[in-house]
Amino acid sequence: DTGVSQDPRHKITKRGQNVTFRCDPISEHNRLYWYRQTLGQGPEFLTYFQNEAQLEKSRLLSDRFSAERPKGSFSTLEIQRTEQGDSAMYLCASSSGGTGKMGKNIQYFGAGTRLSVL
Amino acid sequence: AQSVTQLGSHVSVSEGALVLLRCNYSSSVPPYLFWYVQYPNQGLQLLLKYTSAATLVKGINGFEAEFKKSETSFHLTKPSAHMSDAAEYFCAVSVISGGYQKVTFGTGTKLQVIP
Numbered sequence: 001d002t003g004v005s006q007d008p009r010h011k012i013t014k015r016g017q018n019v020t021f022r023c024d025p026i027s028e029h030n031r032l033y034w035y036r037q038t039l040g041q042g043p044e045f046l047t048y049f050q051n052e053a054q055l056e057k058s059r060l061l062s063d064r065f066s067a068e069r070p071k072g073s074f075s076t077l078e079i080q081r082t083e084q085g086d087s088a089m090y091l092c093a094s095s096s097g098g099t100g101k102m103g104k105n106i107q108y109f110g111a112g113t114r115l116s117v118l
Numbered sequence: 119a120q121s122v123t124q125l126g127s128h129v130s131v132s133e134g135a136l137v138l139l140r141c142n143y144s145s146s147v148p149p150y151l152f153w154y155v156q157y158p159n160q161g162l163q164l165l166l167k168y169t170s171a172a173t174l175v176k177g178i179n180g181f182e183a184e185f186k187k188s189e190t191s192f193h194l195t196k197p198s199a200h201m202s203d204a205a206e207y208f209c210a211v212s213v214i215s216g217g218y219q220k221v222t223f224g225t226g227t228k229l230q231v232i233p
Binding site: 004006009031040041042043044045048050055056091093095105106107108109110111112114 | 122127152154159160161162163164167208210212214216217218219220221222223224225226
């Protein structure tokens with residue numbers, strides 16, 4: 001168990017460019033979450049996958065954002081035409097799900113990808 | 119809908135002193151509650167969780183929290199602060215919604231430990 005891995009750790013881009021982040025969850029976890037964290041705030045939910053199905057999206061996830069989890073393992077989060085307001089830490093978390101027992105629904109977080117849009 | 123309020127965005131304590139970080143929650147259904155810790159440029163690490171069992175919950179690194187339903191509180195404490203405790207702490211409330219854990223975080227409290 002190597003934990004949740006995110007790549008890259010830091011990304012600097014120019015406004016208008018596209019960026020893609022990758023998240024590798026804990027291997028036996030079938031649930032994957034993306035969050036955004038801005039300075040001075042707690043993480044805010046963006047989207048949720050169960051296996052390869054994207055089951056929920058926050059209204060924070062504008063049309064410029066797209067997330068995929070094609071084989072139910074790793075996930076990617078793409079931001080098109082980045083804006084300065086997209087600068088934030090993007091966190092990925094995973095959990096094992098189960099039958100609704102909270103013990104299996106605890107989310108484990110990666111170290112995040114810090115995006116800076118110039 | 120659920121929400122979390124963390125009182126005090128910054129807390130300073132002397133090394134060896136009591137740590138008390140306050141968290142109040144709001145939830146329309148019985149909640150699950152968590153404390154996470156975040157070190158600079160790191161992700162969130164689970165400190166402890168309340169899942170409707172014992173109201174006094176013990177976590178890692180000597181931290182504990184007590185669930186008080188009447189006060190809708192879940193304050194985090196540690197008897198004696200250590201320099202390595204300096205970090206940002208997030209309280210979170212969770213309910214099961216649509217078959218998954220819907221988590222709402224507070225805005226965080228930065229803990230400074232003074233030598």
